[in-house]
Amino acid sequence: MMPRKTEKSLVVGLDVGTSKVVAIVGEIQADGSVEVIGLGSHPCRGLKRGVIVDMASTEQAIQRAVEEAELMAGCEIHSVFAGISGNHIGSLNSDGTVAIKDKEVSEGDVDRVLDAARAVPVAADQKILHVLPQEYVIDNQGGIRQPIGMSGVRLEAHVHVVTAALSATQNISKCVSRCGLVIDELIMQPLAASFSALTQDEKDLGVCLVDIGAGTTDIAVFTDGAIRHTACIPIAGDQVTNDIAVALRTPTQHAEDIKIKYACALEQLARNDETIQVPSVGDRTSRRLARQTLAQVVEARYRELFSLVLAELRRSGLENMVAAGLVMTGGASRIEGAEELAEEVFHMPVRLATPHGVSGLADVVSNAIYATGVGLLLYGSRADSNRSLSASGGGDDFVGRLKSWFRGEF
Ligand SMILES: Nc1ncnc2c1ncn2[C@@H]1O[C@H](COP(=O)(O)OP(=O)(O)OP(=O)(O)O)[C@@H](O)[C@H]1O
Ligand SMILES: [Mg+2]
Structure with missing residues (x-):
């Protein structure tokens, strides 16, 4: 297949999710905006x-999704910005301090201060995925986002360090490279999703995604x-489906269908005269059941999930600093009543987000299930300006990429 577009202007996001693999191809326009031209x-x-628990089937799903995206975009995909998630992801805030060499902060000084900040003890089976600058301090003057060129003698950096299990990063890398693709960068999924689901105002004001x-x-x-x-909590839509399968004694696939068609996250939203048809396991005949019974099961799980999220937010000490409230995305946030239930549990404003910030097939990708995929695309399109110090980036152009990253915004 002949590449229709020039390699340079293309960027691909690969979201390897638990329910589906999505490949999204974007074309970077002259003004820096991204047009989506393919999706698989x-x-x-x-x-x-x-x-990943099954390499072969993951690999196959990646292959299929990429082929589909290539076909739609009319191009060949060689490299991808891939997402990673899971319980193994850890994070902590760290600081570093260096003396400013030449009275004025240079790129070299920033390199060194971030190096100092990333020097945190990391277990042998973990690796650093991101070192994300929060702010710089020059001679006690804090809140600086762009230190280069500023005068002072002492430079301090506050950063957010994200780690991942080495084995998990290797497994995803293996699956991707077995499909003949190169990983431009591995990105923690919620960081990617923040690019497509949050507005700058929300990030400035304080928000929990x-x-x-x-x-x-x-x-x-x-x-x-x-x-x-x-943080990553290993409870989501699959658990809800599983609860339904157990409570209604129906096969998982039926439970999934029932959930999408009839479930709601608030019992009071189901009228007491509504009933649903539930297929039974084996060849027993199907039964009718009150929709409220289904809602009870589902509400209990969503309530538990939201309280775990709230506990995590409290543990971070940031509960009172998220003035813009909660922004929910992802497939399982689309269930009826999720917003209302979340508002009740969190006592803060709640918004459902669909990915934004791209043109082209914007309607197609405007679904909460594509938030991570579109976010990876946006992250990739700005990779030169928001590239984090990835531990794997030891290549030739690593320093160059780092330099261009420091010039950009974060
Ligand atoms: N309308 C809906 N109502 C309820 N649940 C839904 C709806 N649409 C999708 N879901 C659920 O959302 C989940 C899939 O969401 P999504 O595609 O965001 O997950 P994923 O990216 O594959 O997984 P993960 O990010 O956890 O690895 C499934 O559990 C599905 O049942
Ligand atoms: Mg996902």
């Missing part, structure tokens, strides 16, 4: 709770425009 999606059975997928609920908290806390 394939169901994936190779992950449990956000981590919650991406409820099939296998994991990913959390990212922003205040003053920078990322402060990240």
